[in-house]
Amino acid sequence: MTESVEPILRVQGLRKTYGEGHTQVVAVDGADMTVDEGEFVALLGPSGSGKTTLISMIGGLLAPTSGTVGLGATEVTAMSRKELTRFRATQVGFVFQSANLVPFLTARENLLYVASLVGTPKKDAHARVDQLLEELGLADRAGNLPEQLSGGERQRVAIGRALMNDPDLVLVDEPTAALDTAMGRSVVELLQREIKSRGKTGIMVTHDLRMVEYTDRVFEILDGVLTHVERPSALEH
Amino acid sequence: MLALREIQRGGGRFAAVVGALALIVFLVLVLGALADGLFYGATGAVRSTTATAYLTSTDAAGSLVRSRVDEADVAQAAAVPGVTSAGSVGVLLTGGTGPEGAIDLAVFGIEPGAAGSPTTLVDGRLPAPGEAGVAAVDTRLEEKGIEIGSTISVGDVTATVVGLVADASYQLQPTAWTTVATWRQMRDAVRPELRGQPTVVNAIAVTTEGAPPVAALEAAVPGTTVLTAEQTALAIPGVEQQRSTLNAIIYTTLAVAALVVALFFALLVLEKRELFAALKALGASTGRLGRGVIVQAAVASALGIVAGAILARLFGLAIPAQVPVLFRTETLVTIAVFTLVAGVIGALFSLRRIAKIDPATAIGGVL
Numbered sequence: 266m267t268e269s270v271e272p273i274l275r276v277q278g279l280r281k282t283y284g285e286g287h288t289q290v291v292a293v294d295g296a297d298m299t300v301d302e303g304e305f306v307a308l309l310g311p312s313g314s315g316k317t318t319l320i321s322m323i324g325g326l327l328a329p330t331s332g333t334v335g336l337g338a339t340e341v342t343a344m345s346r347k348e349l350t351r352f353r354a355t356q357v358g359f360v361f362q363s364a365n366l367v368p369f370l371t372a373r374e375n376l377l378y379v380a381s382l383v384g385t386p387k388k389d390a391h392a393r394v395d396q397l398l399e400e401l402g403l404a405d406r407a408g409n410l411p412e413q414l415s416g417g418e419r420q421r422v423a424i425g426r427a428l429m430n431d432p433d434l435v436l437v438d439e440p441t442a443a444l445d446t447a448m449g450r451s452v453v454e455l456l457q458r459e460i461k462s463r464g465k466t467g468i469m470v471t472h473d474l475r476m477v478e479y480t481d482r483v484f485e486i487l488d489g490v491l492t493h494v495e496r497p498s499a500l501e502h
Numbered sequence: 503m504l505a506l507r508e509i510q511r512g513g514g515r516f517a518a519v520v521g522a523l524a525l526i527v528f529l530v531l532v533l534g535a536l537a538d539g540l541f542y543g544a545t546g547a548v549r550s551t552t553a554t555a556y557l558t559s560t561d562a563a564g565s566l567v568r569s570r571v572d573e574a575d576v577a578q579a580a581a582v583p584g585v586t587s588a589g590s591v592g593v594l595l596t597g598g599t600g601p602e603g604a605i606d607l608a609v610f611g612i613e614p615g616a617a618g619s620p621t622t623l624v625d626g627r628l629p630a631p632g633e634a635g636v637a638a639v640d641t642r643l644e645e646k647g648i649e650i651g652s653t654i655s656v657g658d659v660t661a662t663v664v665g666l667v668a669d670a671s672y673q674l675q676p677t678a679w680t681t682v683a684t685w686r687q688m689r690d691a692v693r694p695e696l697r698g699q700p701t702v703v704n705a706i707a708v709t710t711e712g713a714p715p716v717a718a719l720e721a722a723v724p725g726t727t728v729l730t731a732e733q734t735a736l737a738i739p740g741v742e743q744q745r746s747t748l749n750a751i752i753y754t755t756l757a758v759a760a761l762v763v764a765l766f767f768a769l770l771v772l773e774k775r776e777l778f779a780a781l782k783a784l785g786a787s788t789g790r791l792g793r794g795v796i797v798q799a800a801v802a803s804a805l806g807i808v809a810g811a812i813l814a815r816l817f818g819l820a821i822p823a824q825v826p827v828l829f830r831t832e833t834l835v836t837i838a839v840f841t842l843v844a845g846v847i848g849a850l851f852s853l854r855r856i857a858k859i860d861p862a863t864a865i866g867g868v869l
Contacts, residue, residue, distance in 0.1 A: 317866035326783055326862040347787070353861075354785020361864055365780040367504065369511040378504060382785045410511070426784070438865045 272299035273466050274323070274434060279332035281318050292318040295332065296491035298484060305460050305467040307477050310486035316470050317438070319486060323468065324357050324436045325349040337433055354382045358427030358465075360437040360456070364419040366411040372398065372422045373407040379429045397425040401455065417448040424456055428463065435460055437469040441476060453479050505794035509801055516798075519766040520805045526759045527810025527841055530752050532817060534833045537748035539826035540674070544744075545735035546640075547610060547672035550622040552587070553707035555714035556734045557726040564729050564737030566593045566704050573682070573701045575723045579708055582722045584715045589616030590703040592685040595675060596692050598656040602647040608672035609637075609656060611685020611703065618707030620679055626650045626665030629681050637684070638665030640676035645823065654678060657691025673738060674826060752837070756844045763799050763848030771795065771852045775859055782861035792853045796846055803845030807838045 279296040282289050293315045300306055310316040321327035323334050325341050326349075334341040336356060344352060353359075366375050373394055380390035398407050401421045411419055420440055427435050437456060441449030453469070457479040460467040469480060477483055485494045509516050542549075548556065548566070557579060562569035573590045580588035592611030597604055612618045614631050620638065629636045639648060644666070648654065652663045661680055670677045680688070682703060690697045706723065708714065716728045729737060736742045771778070778791055811834060818829050 321862045321865050324783070324865070326865060350782070350785055350787045352785075353783060357785075359780075359783050359864070361780055361783075362866075365777065365864065367777060367781070369508045370504070374503065374507065379784055381503060382790070430785075436865075 270301070273302040273337055274298070274300040274468075275333075275335040276323060277333050277335075279319065279322055279334060280330050281315075281322060281327070282330045291489050293322070293329075293486075293491070294489040296486075298491060298493070300466050300468065300482075302466055303461065303464045304481050305457055305469070305479070306482045306484060307480040308468055308470045308484045308486060309472065309474070309477070310470075311472060314486045315489040315491075316486045319491065320436055320438065320468060320470050324359065324434075325352050354379070355430055356433045358430070358432040358435040360420070360423050360427045360435065360440050362439040362442045364411070364416075364423040364443075366419055366422055366426070368411050371408050371410055372403055372414065372418075372425075375411075375422055376425050376429045379426050383430050385430070393429065394425075397428060400459070401425050415448075416444050417452055420444065420452045421455060424452070424459060428459060428465075431463075433466060435465050435467040437467060439470055439472070441471070441473055446475070449473070449476070505797040506801065509798060515770070516802060519763065519802050520809065522762050522766075523759060523803055523806025523841070523845070524809035524813060526755060526762065527807050527837065528813040528817070530755050530759075530837050530841070531810060531814035531829070531834065532827070533748055533752050533755070534837055535814070535818065535827040535829045536825075537745060537752070538830050538833055539828040540744050540748075541735075541741060542669060542828050543671045543674040543826045544738050544741050545672075546622075546670040547608060547620075547677050548731055548734045548738070550620055550667070550669050551617075551707065551731070552619050552621055552709050553589075553591075553617045553731050554710045555708050555716075555719070555728050555730050556591070556618075557706040557708065557719060557723055557728050558704070558734075560725055560727045562727075564727065564734060565739060566591065566734070567595060569704050570702055571704070571706055571723070571726060573703050575726075576706050578722045579706050579719055582708075582715055582718045584710050584712065585708045585719070586711060587617040587709040589613035589618045589707050590682050591618045591705045591707045592682055592689065592703045593672070593705075594656075594685060594689045594692070595673065596656055596688070598654050598678075600643065600646050600648050600654050601652050605643060605646050605648075605654070606675045607654070607656065608675040608677045609685050609688050610672070610677055610679050611682040611689075612679060612707075613682060616707075617709040620667045620670050620677075622668045622670055624666050624668045626663075628665055628679060629684075631681070632683070633681060634684050635661050636664045637661040637678040637680045638667050639663050639678045640670050641666050641668045642671060642676040643678075656688040659684070659687045659691050673740075756837075756840050759803075759841055760844035760848040763803065763845045764851040765848075766802075767795055767799060767849050767852040768855065771855045776864075778856060778859045779861055779864040782859060783864040788853070788857045791856050795852050795856065796849045799845045799849030800842060803842045806845075807841050810841075811838070 276298045281293040282291050308316050322329045376394045398404050453476045483494050485492050558569035576588050594609040598607040614628050628638045719728045
């Protein structure tokens with residue numbers, strides 16, 4: 266190949282500081298990273314390392330102090346608040362720590378809600394929800410409220426919600442935090458399969474080394490400094 | 503979808519705010535009915551007539567009962583351009599006797615057919631011009647056993663009832679409409695000190711085309727003040743005060759409704775901060791979430807209005823007929839609109855809280 270394909274996600278010199286002067290805290294210190302289309306990478310780091318800050322800036326939730334984030338043709342760091350809201354609805358799928366589903370909507374309605382945010386025609390949205398819930402093994406749970414679902418099922422609904430609007434990037438924040446090991450594994454496995462089969466790009470924040478095996482590459486962040494590692498340092502012990 | 507599903511499945515919490523609003527609406531509707539009842543009961547006799555304005559003596563401050571004018575001045579008022587009719591009006595607040603005993607009465611002496619005649623005849627007829635010893639009476643007297651053909655008396659003067667008029671009370675007393683001559687006999691019978699004033703009446707009623715020519719009328723009949731029929735109604739002692747007091751209570755209560763809604767949704771938004779942060783992260787705008795809260799406030803207000811209106815109606819059926827309450831559709835609609843607006847205004851206070859929720863807090867957090 267003579268022509269190199271540009272990575273879909275390009276993070277350059279991304280920096281976030283809080284406070285000023287000698288009380289200034291550097292949360293993320295000049296992070297550079299690129300992720301190719303179809304890649305599923307892990308972002309490892311202990312609590313307070315800056316991983317949440319980094320993923321928030323990539324997802325358009327937090328404005329960096331300096332540096333840039335590009336996703337495909339979109340310059341995330343150049344967008345207004347309003348544009349960012351639209352960007353998150355259309356181009357990013359989020360899976361939160363605790364599924365954070367709307368408690369008074371059924372599994373099916375939770376997915377339809379995010380479709381309504383981007384104005385998907387009802388018929389298309391319904392067809393897509395049915396397909397997604399089927400794939401996620403939730404077809405018979407579609408009409409259940411979150412409180413009637415197990416933790417794993419809730420997280421699977423959250424994965425469906427993240428994929429609903431066919432985003433370019435899926436950001437996953439500690440998806441196993443509220444789950445036991447077996448359930449956590451099955452959720453991450455499913456996540457990997459869904460992201461890979463759709464050719465999406467995924468970043469999973471985790472502190473759980475056992476989940477690393479499902480990812481293509483690993484980034485580690487420590488005290489705000491991001492490094493790309495072949496093997497996570499903690500695994501060497 | 504979000505907003506309505508939450509009400510549908512949210513259960514008790516919305517029932518609480520709907521219940522609170524229903525009680526507020528009930529209270530306001532009953533107060534409104536009382537205000538209307540008092541106003542209509544006090545002012546019917548000057549609103550439900552052909553008169554568009556009344557001339558009263560300037561020292562009476564618009565009060566028909568206090569005013570004294572001379573019958574001879576009617577012709578001068580009638581001659582003013584724009585006046586199509588003028589007539590004497592005599593008023594006597596008194597007690598009388600009906601077939602079942604004592605009755606309260608406001609006797610109005612009028613010139614039948616001229617300005618000041620009642621327009622709300624529901625049965626029978628009015629006295630004919632110059633006809634003595636007959637009266638058309640307020641339908642409210644029906645509960646005192648009075649019907650067409652009955653005899654009522656004031657002092658030693660009797661009158662046969664020939665007609666019934668509706669919405670024609672004066673200062674909450676049922677009216678009897680007679681000719682000026684019969685009225686004067688009754689006045690002289692119960693107010694001996696006024697005997698020997700054969701040409702004195704209380705006011706001159708005029709019917710005009712368009713707005714009454716106030717200045718021309720006051721110039722034509724010196725010593726009088728001209729008030730429109732509506733102003734005359736408000737000048738009846740106590741009417742304006744009752745109305746403004748009850749309205750102040752009604753508007754204060756509606757402000758409480760806005761406050762209740764504001765507090766309810768402030769708490770609800772506080773409770774849903776985490777959820778709203780997640781939804782914002784997923785791309786829901788502040789505007790969309792805010793609209794949802796406003797829709798919820800509008801729906802809760804609407805349910806409260808319906809429940810409150812039903813309660814008020816049941817209350818209206820349960821209270822004794824003597825209580826001057828009047829449930830008018832216009833008042834219901836006005837109060838419903840005000841309640842809805844109050845609810846929406848209350849919900850608007852939550853918008854700032856929603857705007858301040860940072861979507862970035864959806865990530866991280868627990869660990």
